[in-house]
Amino acid sequence: MSGALITYAEKLAALEKEFRDIHKKLIKKKKSFNENQQKVYNFVIGLNHIIQFSINGKQYFIKRGDKNKGFEHILLRHYGEGCEGRLTATNILNIATTIKMGSAYVSQKNDYTSISNEFNGQRFIIVVSKDRNGHWVVSYYSVKK
Numbered sequence: 001m002s003g004a005l006i007t008y009a010e011k012l013a014a015l016e017k018e019f020r021d022i023h024k025k026l027i028k029k030k031k032s033f034n035e036n037q038q039k040v041y042n043f044v045i046g047l048n049h050i051i052q053f054s055i056n057g058k059q060y061f062i063k064r065g066d067k068n069k070g071f072e073h074i075l076l077r078h079y080g081e082g083c084e085g086r087l088t089a090t091n092i093l094n095i096a097t098t099i100k101m102g103s104a105y106v107s108q109k110n111d112y113t114s115i116s117n118e119f120n121g122q123r124f125i126i127v128v129s130k131d132r133n134g135h136w137v138v139s140y141y142s143v144k145k
Helices: 008-028 035-044 070-078 089-093 095-101
Strands: 051-055 058-062 103-106 112-119 122-131 134-144
Touching (some): 035 095, 089 134, 095 112
Antiparallel strands (some): 051 058
């Protein structure tokens, strides 16, 4: 799509295709997604409208959101070639691992927590903010070290 803006639906369809390819490869190896990966997969293919993780005693929710926060923001801003803070399908599939293995920084001024984790020379950052129902992902992106 040279020069045209790619929509959320188009990015979601591309991610779904990549997830299905990853899933097929796992099946050939007689493996499957772990519980949290399955939750992300089910969300992307449309079986669920929210992703809920229970990690280290806390509840994390990922909702569709919009261009400024949530899953739509993650896809539009950070998923795919040439994106700032680029994430791959595998990175998105493993968002719960980033939360679980990361170290958290809690902002004293603002109502958010930043969780970062380093892997293979990249730092992955998740910013979560409280809403009235719990936690939801505001953004998830990578930074090359």
